[in-house]
Amino acid sequence: MSLIEKYQRIRKYSEQLCAPLQTEDYVVQPIADVSPPKWHLGHTTWFFETFILIPYSHQYQVFNADFNFVFNSYYETIGNRVIRTDRGNLSRPGVDEVYQYRAYVDEAMRRFLSTEPTGEIVALIELGFNHEQQHQELLLTDIKYILGNNPLFPVYDATVAESTNLIEDDGEMLKVDEGIYTIGFEGDGFSFDNEHNRHQVYLQGYTISPTLVSNGTFIRFIEEGGYQNFNYWHAEGWDWVNSQHIIAPLYWYKIEGKWFHYSLGGLKEVNLKEPVTHINYYEAYAFASWKGMRLPTEFEWEVAARQLNWGERWEWTESAYLPYPGFNKAPGAIGEYNGKFMVNQKVLRGASVATPDEHSRMTYRNFFHPHLRWQYTGIRLAQ
The missing domain is CATH 1.20.120 (Four Helix Bundle (Hemerythrin (Met), subunit A))
Structure with missing residues (x-):
């Protein structure tokens, strides 16, 4: 082309x-x-x-x-x-x-x-x-x-699919051995500066879920008091829950005993087998704590990525958004593209249903502040 x-x-x-x-x-x-x-x-x-x-x-x-x-x-x-x-x-x-x-x-x-x-x-x-x-x-x-946020819940496009894969929860975790692994972009195609330089990291052995967390499992977290139990939350996340009166993911509403969510196709009943979305880092961390597990680091995610089913949701990791070894900002305005945002943010890996074709790769490093949840964000568990 x-x-x-x-x-x-x-x-x-x-x-x-x-x-x-x-x-x-x-x-x-x-x-x-x-x-x-x-x-x-x-x-x-x-x-x-x-x-x-x-x-x-x-x-x-x-x-x-x-x-x-x-x-x-x-x-x-x-x-x-x-x-x-x-x-x-x-x-x-x-x-x-x-x-x-x-x-x-x-x-x-x-x-x-x-x-x-x-x-x-x-x-x-x-x-x-x-x-x-x-x-x-x-x-x-x-x-x-x-x-x-329009009270009429207008339809944007009834044909848009916000999920293409249904999830069977609690499947067998993937095991990754302890070792030294190489991280970062390699190849001739396009990459952003924050994907460089390629470098080695040491990882303890770990397990990681091949699938994302479903709506059905997240509803269990809600119904078992996940949003009311401070033990699952960081202090900052607990402050957010209470100050913002949070009881569920963004766009969720409980109507006559059933959970509904606003989608691009209008207001719909929550599909229990679709991956949960529009949750922030605080919620992802609290859910993982409730499950007795944790979020993967971005390096754990990248090493396991070829064995994972990814691309439906941006996945919160436990990694702070920091420069790789040897990272240098480009001169001039282009150098402002990524480097100056490497503070107080968490890395998300993968892609989402909103990501354009040909704009995702295993080394892509997305990043947002922990309280934000308007993107198609989801949860993958590790241990």
Whole structure:
């Protein structure tokens, strides 16, 4: 597949994700962690304009000079920006203008890609592809949060499957022997800087579940008082449970004695055999404690990954998000991509049903703060 074809396919998918939305859906920001869909569409376009077209396409004319302030996310090197919590206050530019911006940049990128760029420029374009795919996952989960906090529980798309595998719980654990293992990305394809450098780790022998935790097993945790027993929780997690009055995973509701959840297809009864999702690290840790087990480290996960059924949920690990040995940030704005977030976050491994095709691998290191649960997150147990 040529660069032009790949560019067009990825850019088109972002707009396909937004196709079921009404205009008003594009501008809502219920919480700081959820960005309006309109902003995602503009920001991913700004990325190609800022990092490819402006420095390397000498004929290019900026679409709107104010958009650098509006659609810059966190790149201090690039200049000032609208703070994250205010993205939902941007009634302008309107949705139509954002789509005009995308079309303008897409046409300029098609012309630029026809010149067959090479070397460092191609690497930046590939980063742009993967950056947009990251935002495609965020788009879908942000859309779900926006619609899921609407009391009408509107349907986004009745055909979207949020789970493809049913789980038989309490199967035999996989055994991994004690030893020294090599961790990190290796190969010729794309990878993020936080997957480097490849290095060795020593692991004690351990066992790990080949499957994720199901809704049915998590309901047992709820019904046996898991959210009311401080013994299972970190102190910080217990404070979160009590201050936020948490009794179940995000989007769950008990109606006439049955558990329902909001899905992209609307309000549905919880399927007991589907993997539990939309839980944070605190809940994952507490559940593991209740089971008399623990979460795997990210290294344990990676070593066992070829034997695991993964890809449905981002899986919380017991690992802090830290640099690998020899990690170095790239110079300039690109160096702000991952390194400056390596503090106070937990690593998640795998992928989810919202992860775009060709955007998952065993060495991928996702990361979020422990209290967040709006992504498709789940639990795998170890011992």
